[in-house]
Amino acid sequence: MTITQLEYVVAVATYKSFVAAADKCFVTQPTLSMQIQKLEEELGVKLFDRNKHPVAITAMGEAIVEQARVILAECEKIQELIQNQQNNVAGVFKFAVIPTIAPYILPGFLDAYAKHFPDVKLQVKEMETHQIIAALRNNELDAALVSTPLQENGIKEYPLFFEPFIAYFSEDEKALKKRMVNADDIALERIWLLNEGHCMRNQVLDLCSEQVQRLQIDKPYRYESSNVETLRKMVDLNKGLTVLPELATIEFNEDQMERVRYFEDPEPVREVSLVTNDHFVRLSLLQTLMDEITNLVPEKMRVQKKNRKVLRIQSAKL
Numbered sequence: 001m002t003i004t005q006l007e008y009v010v011a012v013a014t015y016k017s018f019v020a021a022a023d024k025c026f027v028t029q030p031t032l033s034m035q036i037q038k039l040e041e042e043l044g045v046k047l048f049d050r051n052k053h054p055v056a057i058t059a060m061g062e063a064i065v066e067q068a069r070v071i072l073a074e075c076e077k078i079q080e081l082i083q084n085q086q087n088n089v090a091g092v093f094k095f096a097v098i099p100t101i102a103p104y105i106l107p108g109f110l111d112a113y114a115k116h117f118p119d120v121k122l123q124v125k126e127m128e129t130h131q132i133i134a135a136l137r138n139n140e141l142d143a144a145l146v147s148t149p150l151q152e153n154g155i156k157e158y159p160l161f162f163e164p165f166i167a168y169f170s171e172d173e174k175a176l177k178k179r180m181v182n183a184d185d186i187a188l189e190r191i192w193l194l195n196e197g198h199c200m201r202n203q204v205l206d207l208c209s210e211q212v213q214r215l216q217i218d219k220p221y222r223y224e225s226s227n228v229e230t231l232r233k234m235v236d237l238n239k240g241l242t243v244l245p246e247l248a249t250i251e252f253n254e255d256q257m258e259r260v261r262y263f264e265d266p267e268p269v270r271e272v273s274l275v276t277n278d279h280f281v282r283l284s285l286l287q288t289l290m291d292e293i294t295n296l297v298p299e300k301m302r303v304q305k306k307n308r309k310v311l312r313i314q315s316a317k318l
Contacts (some may be wrong), residue, residue: 001039001042001043002035003071003072003075004035005035005036005038005039006039006068006071006072007025007072008021008025008027008032008035008036009036009039009047009061009064009065009068010065010068010069010072010139011024011025011032012032012036012048012055013048013057013061013065014138014139014140016054016055016056017054017055018032018033018036018050018055036048043064045058045060045061045064046058046060046061047060047061047064047065048061069139069279070279072139072279073279073280073281074281076281076282077281079091089117089119089120089284089285089288090119090120091119091120091121091282091285092120092121092123093120093121093122093123093142093143093282093285094123094140094141094142094143095122095123095124095125095141095142095143095144095145095289096124096125096126096127096131096132096135096141096143096144096145097124097125097126097127097144097145097146098126098127098128098129098132098144098145098146098147098198098199099126099128099198099226099227099228100147100194100198100199100200100228100245101145101146101147101245101247101272102126103228103229103248104245104247104248104250105145105247105293105296105297106124108296109292109293109296110122110124112292112295112296113288113289113292116288116292117288120285120288127144128197128198128199129146129147129150129199129313130197132144132146132275133150133152133155136155136275136276136277137154137155137277139277139279142276142280142282143274143275143276143280143286143289144274144275145160145272145273145274145275145293146199146272146273146275147199147200147203147270147271147272147273147313148271148272148273148275148313149271149273149310149313150275150313154277154278155275155276155277155278156275156276156277156278156280157273157274157275158273158274158275158276158286158290159271159272159273159304160272160273160274160290160293160294160297160302161272161293161294161297161301161302162269162270162271162272162301162302162303162304162305162308162310163245163246163247163269163270163272163297163301164245164246164262164263164267164268164269164301164308165203165204165207165243165244165245165246165263165268165269165270165311166243166244166245166246166249166260166261166262166263167181167185167186167241167242167243167244167260167261167262167263168231168232168235168241168242168243168244168249168256168259168260168261169235169241169259169261170235170236170238170239170240170241170259171259172239173187173190173239173240173241175187175241175261176259176261178261179261180261180262180263180264181261181262181263181264182263182264183207183208183263185261186204186207186208186241186243187241188208190239190240190241191204191240191241191242191243192224192225192231192234192235192238192240192241192242193205193224193225193231193242194224194225194226194227194228194231195224195225195226196224198226199313200228200245200270201224202312202313203268203270203311203312203313204243204311206311206312207243207268207311228244228245228248229248231244232244232248232256235259236256245270246301247297265307265308266307266308266309267305267307267308267309268308268309268311269304269308269309269310269311270310270311271304271310274286274289274290274293
């Protein structure tokens with residue numbers, strides 16, 4: 001049994017295809033198949049049902065794949081120990097960010113991180129939370145920046161900051177007469193929301209849970225966006241209101257800031273964390289990401305205060 005064989009087995013289990021697994025492992029498909037067959041002969045068990053499409057994992061294969069993931073993670077610790085001893089942060093790092101955070105963190109983060117840690121090759125993509133969880137479990141990602149708590153087995157969370165939500169109104173909304181607003185001022189019949197699948201959508205509905213049945217009933221059409229910036233533009237051009245993360249207001253002009261209202265206590269916030277799978281071992285590199293990201297957010301967001309309420313992600317349903 002070799003480490004390479006275990007890597008091939010995990011790749012096939014992840015991608016459900018010998019061809020795709022070979023491509024990801026940078027070997028030919030016959031080479032990968034031959035090594036897995038040798039391992040099966042050595043163990044005396046079949047790991048995969050090759051007659052099914054996509055390739056299916058046998059019951060014994062499931063248990064062996066899970067153990068293989070643990071073994072490979074433990075092997076990575078050797079490299080981590082060497083890097084820690086040499087005070088060296090280097091290598092490829094696969095990183096994801098959810099779309100409602102990416103526009104406000106990535107532009108400042110990527111260039112600064114590259115300057116401070118030139119030996120780290122970041123591979124960054126935007127993904128929704130459910131995609132991130134699956135990718136972490138399949139070892140397709142090293143870490144991700146998401147809204148938490150996820151309450152997912154096998155996922156570790158490292159909270160970084162607490163970002164307040166703000167309400168953004170068109171000029172004719174009555175709530176603009178108030179200095180601060182509460183959940184009752186968020187008229188869901190006139191709100192602009194993100195699509196289903198975005199955790200921020202559920203957080204907004206959690207804030208206004210008693211009004212969900214009134215969602216967009218006063219609008220001549222129903223529109224939901226996949227982009228936070230689009231929500232702001234819909235309010236500017238089509239009236240109504242929306243709820244945005246505070247970092248989205250960084251580039252607001254004076255007129256737009258006059259239509260922003262903060263919430264009364266307990267102030268609704270989202271907890272933003274770096275997440276990894278349970279087997280992740282490159283903690284020194286992870287710490288560099290934590291430091292660079294927290295440097296980009298206002299100091300007031302770095303500490304959770306008693307007068308704040310972390311909105312839930314999964315509870316609000318239509």
